[in-house]
Amino acid sequence: MPTLSRWLTAAAAALLVLVLVLALWLLATTSNKDTPAIGVPPAGSADAGFARDMAVHHQQAVEMSYIVRDRTGNEEVRRLAYDIAQTQANQRGMLLGWLDLWNLPKTSPDGYMTWMQGTHMSHRMKDGSLMPGMAATTQLDQLGKADGKRAEILYLQLMTAHHMGGIDMARACAQQCTVPQERKLAQGMVDAQQSEMKVMAGLLRARGSAPR
Numbered sequence: 526m527p528t529l530s531r532w533l534t535a536a537a538a539a540l541l542v543l544v545l546v547l548a549l550w551l552l553a554t555t556s557n558k559d560t561p562a563i564g565v566p567p568a569g570s571a572d573a574g575f576a577r578d579m580a581v582h583h584q585q586a587v588e589m590s591y592i593v594r595d596r597t598g599n600e601e602v603r604r605l606a607y608d609i610a611q612t613q614a615n616q617r618g619m620l621l622g623w624l625d626l627w628n629l630p631k632t633s634p635d636g637y638m639t640w641m642q643g644t645h646m647s648h649r650m651k652d653g654s655l656m657p658g659m660a661a662t663t664q665l666d667q668l669g670k671a672d673g674k675r676a677e678i679l680y681l682q683l684m685t686a687h688h689m690g691g692i693d694m695a696r697a698c699a700q701q702c703t704v705p706q707e708r709k710l711a712q713g714m715v716d717a718q719q720s721e722m723k724v725m726a727g728l729l730r731a732r733g734s735a736p737r
Contacts, residue, residue, distance in 0.1 A: 564704075565627045571701035573629050574640025575694065575711065576620040578656060580631070582691055583613040583620075585659050589683060592668050596676035605724060609684065612717070619710065641697055658690015678734045681725045685736040688718040688725075 566572035590610035594603050624631050633639060637656050654661045660668075660683045668679050691714065698711035729735050 566629075566703060568629050568633075569635075569640070570703070571640045571698060572704050572707055573624065573627065574633065574638075575698040575702060575707065576624050576629075577631055577633055578637050578640070579691070579694055579698075579714075580617045580620045580624075581637070582656055582659060582687075582694065583617040585665075586610070586613045586684065586687055586691075587617070589660065589665070589668060589680060589687070592665070593676055593680035596668070596672055596680075598673075599677055602677045602680065602728065605721070605728070606680065609721065616710065616714065623704075623707065640701075641694065656690060657693060658687045660687065674732060678729065678732050681729050681732075682734070682737045685722055685725050685729075688722050692718050 587610045590606035590613075593606050594610075597603065621631060664679075664683060668676065668683065671679050695711040695714040695718070699708050699715065702708045702711060726736060
């Protein structure tokens with residue numbers, strides 16, 4: 526009887542390995558096809574467009590947060606900047622990971638924001654910025670040259686505008702995207718960034734300033 530038990534255990538383990546191998550083979554062959562697999566959004570979809578564009582949008586937020594971290598010694602602003610940088614870097618990794626999983630390009634030949642055509646944007650693009658809310662190159666240069674209180678105010682103003690544009694994009698994905706996990710992430714961005722905007726407004730008031 527012990528021998529039979531060991532044989533059944535070994536057979537069950539072998540069967541499990543076989544099932545896993547077949548599953549991995551099916552996943553590999555499916556992802557290598559030119560046509561998207563079932564459940565994979567097309568390249569021109571809101572799901573893919575949001576993942577591509579928000580990854581770029583987030584990258585600038587991370588960049589600005591690291592700049593201000595080196596331009597001020599204020600722990601409150603440095604802590605906020607660190608939280609924003611870590612959160613958006615992690616979310617950016619998820620968005621790029623989904624594009625890899627879907628076997629879709631990380632850039633669109635049609636440019637930025639094409640997936641949002643016809644969608645109302647409350648925050649428009651500034652001269653030289655890639656997407657709504659993003660800072661222009663000249664503004665990033667100003668942030669990199671500012672120090673202390675001036676750097677803090679400029680960062681808080683730029684990040685408030687950045688969040689406003691990002692919230693518009695995330696809200697559009699929460700309404701238009703078809704992948705449940707991506708819609709959930711987008712709605713989480715809306716909620717978190719609205720909360721951070723309130724914190725930034727308070728920090729600006731404490732410095733005798735306001736969002737622009």
